[in-house]
Amino acid sequence: xxxxxxxQYRDRLWRREEALRIKTVEDLEAMVEELGFCLAMTDIRKRxxxxxxxxxxxxxxxxxxxxxxDEEASAAWVLKDQAIARGRIYYAKLFKxxxxxxxxxxxxxxxxxxxxxxxxxxxxxSGNASAVLALLRKEWEMATADIKKFAGVENKTMLSKALDExxxxxxxxxxxxxxxxxxxxxxxxxxxxxxxxxRTKIPREEAVYKLARAYLKTFGLTLRGEFSGKFGxxxxxxxxxxxxxxxxxxxxxxxxxxxRLNNV
Numbered sequence: 001x002x003x004x005x006x007x008q009y010r011d012r013l014w015r016r017e018e019a020l021r022i023k024t025v026e027d028l029e030a031m032v033e034e035l036g037f038c039l040a041m042t043d044i045r046k047r048x049x050x051x052x053x054x055x056x057x058x059x060x061x062x063x064x065x066x067x068x069x070d071e072e073a074s075a076a077w078v079l080k081d082q083a084i085a086r087g088r089i090y091y092a093k094l095f096k097x098x099x100x101x102x103x104x105x106x107x108x109x110x111x112x113x114x115x116x117x118x119x120x121x122x123x124x125x126s127g128n129a130s131a132v133l134a135l136l137r138k139e140w141e142m143a144t145a146d147i148k149k150f151a152g153v154e155n156k157t158m159l160s161k162a163l164d165e166x167x168x169x170x171x172x173x174x175x176x177x178x179x180x181x182x183x184x185x186x187x188x189x190x191x192x193x194x195x196x197x198x199r200t201k202i203p204r205e206e207a208v209y210k211l212a213r214a215y216l217k218t219f220g221l222t223l224r225g226e227f228s229g230k231f232g233x234x235x236x237x238x239x240x241x242x243x244x245x246x247x248x249x250x251x252x253x254x255x256x257x258x259x260r261l262n263n264v
Contacts, residue, residue: 002221009220009264011059014038014049021057023075025082028054032089032101036214037110040080040091040099041073048230049218051101052076081177087193091174092167095232106214107170107197112207113233115170115198125169128153128162133171136189141175143184163187170198205240208233212241216251220264224257 011017015031022028031054032038039050043063053061055076067073083101084091090102095114102110116124125133128151135151136142142150144159153159166172173193176186191198202210215227228238235257242259245251251259 005264006220006260007059009261010049013218015054015057016059016061018057020054022051022054022079025079025086028079028083028101029086029088032083033103035103035218036106037100037102037218040101041067041076042098046098051080055079084174085176087175090190090194090197092170092172092190093164094168094170097164104194104197106211107194108200108202109207109210109214111170111198111200112202112204113211113231114168121169121171125171126162126165128158129165129169129171132159132162133166133189136172136187140192141186141188143178143186145184147187205237208237209241209244212238213245213250216242216245216259216261219261221254221260222258224255 012020013035015021022031028051031049035049038054039046039048041052041063042048042050043052043061044059045062052063052073056072061072063073064070067077080091083089089104090107090110091099093099094102094110121130121133131151131153132147135147139150144163147163148154148156148159151159151162153162163172170190172187173190174185175188175193178184178186211231212227215231216222222242225235227233227242228235239257242251242253245259246253250262252262254260
């Protein structure tokens, strides 16, 4: 589907080579800072870089059905948990339900596109999400079960939806994963770790441009509708961003909606 030189370019950046595969949380953090973003526990079928693919160190990484008994899946899971606890890169379930890591410099970009201001929360967040956020801003850190108890959201499904909503709006993040005595996430407001990045305001058009630039640098080539489809953006605003990249000499227009990184 893609030229071999593009696949080789992705092999290097996405750590799809045995010699480049990640083994430590420092490796993971370095990869995210270089790429700008990556998914967590997904395989090649998503056609995006991920922690799991980088742990495997190969192109054809497929997640097994029984992940608990798979060494590579287990290793990727451990690295994910370690990176969450260290808090040096942003992690949350953002758009389309995908859990992903984001570099610090792209946090303002994602927040400008998908986040909302504190002043605008009342008109955007649901009642359950607002209750959870208010509780976390008061207590600073809480386990899922405690949030359920003290936020007044007794239904587990409704609580999950509220936490997903807050993650998508970049209001809360998991700060730790606990397995004993039982599995749970510890949640905290995003500003506890990324206050400066979240205060940085970027106009939406500029944010889409910066995201398109990071995307093309990571992928080397984008097909028609691929970038906008992956991030839920309109093709019009995606097109304006790539036209600007072409004007700057960063990208080359191959055909309608098809752009290639200039130096690949």
